[in-house]
Amino acid sequence: MTSLGHWAGVLVTAPLVLLARAVDPLLRAWQRWTGIGGMAAFFLLPNLLIFGVFVLIPIVLNLAYSMTGGTEILLAQRPYVGGEQYARLLECQDYSRPLTCREDQFWTAARNTGLFVLFQVSLMVAVSLVTALILNREIKGRGFFRAVFFFPVLLSPVVVGLIWRWILQREGLLNLLVVNLGLEPQVWLNDRVTAFAAAVGVSTWAHMGFYTLILLAGLQAIPRDLYEAAEMDGTPPARVFRRITLPLLGPNLAVVLVLALIRGVQIFDEAYVLTGGGPGTSTLFLTQYIYEVGFASLLRNPGLAAAASMLMAGVLVVLTLVQLRLSRSSAGGQR
Amino acid sequence: MSQIALKGVTKSFGGVSVIHGVDLDIETGELVVFVGPSGCGKSTLLRLISGLDQPSAGAIEIDGRDVTRVSAADRGLAMVFQSYALYPHMTVRQNLSFGLENTRMAKAEVTGRVAEAARMLNIEPLLDRRPTQLSGGQRQRVAIGRAIVRNPTAFLLDEPLSNLDAELRVSMRAELAALHARLGTTMIYVTHDQIEAMTLASRIVVLRAGRVEQVARPLDLFNRPANLFVAGFIGAPSMNLFPTRAEGGTAALPGGRRVPMAGVPEGSEVTIGLRPQHLRLAQGNEPGFDLRIALIEALGTETVVHGELAGTSGDTPRRVFAILPGQPGVALGDILRLGFDEAYLHRFGPDGQRLVGPGRP
Numbered sequence: 001m002t003s004l005g006h007w008a009g010v011l012v013t014a015p016l017v018l019l020a021r022a023v024d025p026l027l028r029a030w031q032r033w034t035g036i037g038g039m040a041a042f043f044l045l046p047n048l049l050i051f052g053v054f055v056l057i058p059i060v061l062n063l064a065y066s067m068t069g070g071t072e073i074l075l076a077q078r079p080y081v082g083g084e085q086y087a088r089l090l091e092c093q094d095y096s097r098p099l100t101c102r103e104d105q106f107w108t109a110a111r112n113t114g115l116f117v118l119f120q121v122s123l124m125v126a127v128s129l130v131t132a133l134i135l136n137r138e139i140k141g142r143g144f145f146r147a148v149f150f151f152p153v154l155l156s157p158v159v160v161g162l163i164w165r166w167i168l169q170r171e172g173l174l175n176l177l178v179v180n181l182g183l184e185p186q187v188w189l190n191d192r193v194t195a196f197a198a199a200v201g202v203s204t205w206a207h208m209g210f211y212t213l214i215l216l217a218g219l220q221a222i223p224r225d226l227y228e229a230a231e232m233d234g235t236p237p238a239r240v241f242r243r244i245t246l247p248l249l250g251p252n253l254a255v256v257l258v259l260a261l262i263r264g265v266q267i268f269d270e271a272y273v274l275t276g277g278g279p280g281t282s283t284l285f286l287t288q289y290i291y292e293v294g295f296a297s298l299l300r301n302p303g304l305a306a307a308a309s310m311l312m313a314g315v316l317v318v319l320t321l322v323q324l325r326l327s328r329s330s331a332g333g334q335r
Numbered sequence: 336m337s338q339i340a341l342k343g344v345t346k347s348f349g350g351v352s353v354i355h356g357v358d359l360d361i362e363t364g365e366l367v368v369f370v371g372p373s374g375c376g377k378s379t380l381l382r383l384i385s386g387l388d389q390p391s392a393g394a395i396e397i398d399g400r401d402v403t404r405v406s407a408a409d410r411g412l413a414m415v416f417q418s419y420a421l422y423p424h425m426t427v428r429q430n431l432s433f434g435l436e437n438t439r440m441a442k443a444e445v446t447g448r449v450a451e452a453a454r455m456l457n458i459e460p461l462l463d464r465r466p467t468q469l470s471g472g473q474r475q476r477v478a479i480g481r482a483i484v485r486n487p488t489a490f491l492l493d494e495p496l497s498n499l500d501a502e503l504r505v506s507m508r509a510e511l512a513a514l515h516a517r518l519g520t521t522m523i524y525v526t527h528d529q530i531e532a533m534t535l536a537s538r539i540v541v542l543r544a545g546r547v548e549q550v551a552r553p554l555d556l557f558n559r560p561a562n563l564f565v566a567g568f569i570g571a572p573s574m575n576l577f578p579t580r581a582e583g584g585t586a587a588l589p590g591g592r593r594v595p596m597a598g599v600p601e602g603s604e605v606t607i608g609l610r611p612q613h614l615r616l617a618q619g620n621e622p623g624f625d626l627r628i629a630l631i632e633a634l635g636t637e638t639v640v641h642g643e644l645a646g647t648s649g650d651t652p653r654r655v656f657a658i659l660p661g662q663p664g665v666a667l668g669d670i671l672r673l674g675f676d677e678a679y680l681h682r683f684g685p686d687g688q689r690l691v692g693p694g695r696p
Contacts, residue, residue, distance in 0.1 A: 225420035228387050228416070233408065
């Protein structure tokens with residue numbers, strides 16, 4: 001077996017070694033010509049190209065579309081309208097009442113997204129923290145539970161949405177259980193409150209493993225000695241949590257908070273598959289609004305969708321800057 | 336009545352037994368040092384006394400009270416951790432007062448105790464800094480201060496100087512000794528450093544594989560090691576041990592010199608020990624043994640010679656250490672004839688235990 005493994009290794013590595021030898025003189029010549037900086041640029045180039053084609057150019061194009069009107073798809077065929085789409089989105093008598101706005105659906109989606117972020121992020125941080133605290137204890141089957149909580153993160157959001165729709169729909173698993181218990185079946189996804197709660201809950205379930213992992217890493221980085229010193233001092237558990245665990249977990253909590261905020265603002269796939277934005281517009285979120293205005297409605301308006309995208313991007317940029325700042329300060333500061 | 340008493344204390348982790356029935360009495364005001372090689376159980380024993388770990392069997396008493404099942408906080412002890420375990424997000428002042436605040440002590444008293452400890456340890460200017468802004472020695476002081484403010488029955492110190500550089504370790508060692516003298520509080524100190532043990536301890540507890548090998552005052556340990564392990568462990572370089580055989584009330588040393596060996600059956604395997612300090616250059620026709628020099632460590636005030644017994648240079652040359660006073664002007668490869676005074680011989684029986692017999696120490 002050993003020799004089989006050995007020859008398999010040789011077969012795999014030999015072509016790579018030959019390739020490396022072939023390109024080595026070229027790379028050396030390039031480095032002599034451009035220096036270390038040029039070499040670094042050369043290695044970064046593939047990723048920069050991908051970033052440029054799939055992120056940078058679309059952003060610029062999106063900005064251009066947001067300043068055009070009409071229903072044409074090709075940019076060249078669209079008339080320039082300046083900031084008209086933005087003005088249309090922002091035109092409102094009373095921002096707290098979406099129906100008084102010209103683009104009432106945009107403001108409904110914005111309000112729903114705001115509420116979603118508020119509830120989902122609070123729930124996410126709380127649930128992830130509690131889960132991480134439990135998984136950080138020396139409980140039986142700790143490795144198994146860590147895997148179980150992380151598993152939903154590996155699922156496609158569409159699969160998550162479908163699974164929970166099968167559970168929560170009128171003839172779903174939950175109602176089967178409810179009926180078996182002798183209770184009245186509920187229309188979980190057709191009620192404004194329960195549908196919204198389902199979107200919050202399902203999204204939390206799907207992503208909490210990721211945030212739990214970040215918090216667990218933070219908890220494990222807190223030296224055990226600190227807890228033992230507190231134990232010697234007779235510190236009550238609640239005070240240990242408040243005065244030691246929470247402050248030392250602060251940088252991780254901040255990162256979790258901001259990442260969850262960013263993800264919350266972007267909520268789309270699992271909620272769309274789960275509720276389709278309904279009932280009515282009760283689970284219509286910004287990304288779905290943009291998607292529908294730009295692509296899915298009969299009177300599609302790419303310019304308006306692009307303008308809405310730019311406004312949402314503005315919010316995300318601010319949140320990302322906060323996140324970068326937090327992660328830089330937590331990386332630079334010592335625990 | 337001893338202040339801290341261990342009675343048959345045993346500790347197992349799963350199926351692995353790490354402390355085997357330790358009995359120990361520590362008197363009020365003593366500075367007892369646990370010393371032993373890595374993995375001997377010295378830190379585990381300290382944690383059992385502290386209450387951070389529970390013994391599998393046996394009892395621990397403090398001031399006559401059985402505290403075996405009493406929580407760490409209620410034993411009245413304070414611990415200084417190897418890593419210092421300072422709360423990194425709190426200032427020095429907050430670190431010092433944190434434990435006292437748990438006891439609902441009046442604020443004025445907390446402030447007073449913190450100020451007193453800070454004054455005693457010369458850390459007053461550091462009170463508003465965080466641990467990351469302190470040097471290793473300053474952190475060490477804060478860790479000790481955190482123990483002092485609690486006014487404990489006894490201090491438990493787990494290798495407190497091991498993270499400091501050599502120079503700082505020497506000065507902190509002196510400070511700790513002075514602190515112990517001033518406070519008069521019982522201290523239990525864990526270290527693997529013999530010099531710390533010898534210089535600080537009222538008594539040293541030598542541990543090996545979870546068992547107490549010997550408890551004695553530092554010089555008694557050096558002069559009268561109870562067995563071969565202690566003889567080899569205490570003293571640097573370690574004692575030269577010569578396995579030999581008892582014949583006709585004597586035993587032969589390398590070079591053929593016979594020394595008295597009473598109290599063991601004829602023909603039994605015995606070991607004779609000689610500290611490197613007690614070897615000297617032989618005078619005239621004085622009997623001794625020849626040593627071929629393999630390494631010289633000239634320290635100025637003395638010279639440490641590593642050598643092989645002449646005539647044993649085959650597969651298993653017998654290593655011998657000798658410490659010669661001053662700078663004797665020897666060179667690698669030289670053959671030295673070394674003599675010794677029989678009064679300095681240590682004799683160990685077939686079971687490795689010290690034999691009570693002729694000669695000191």
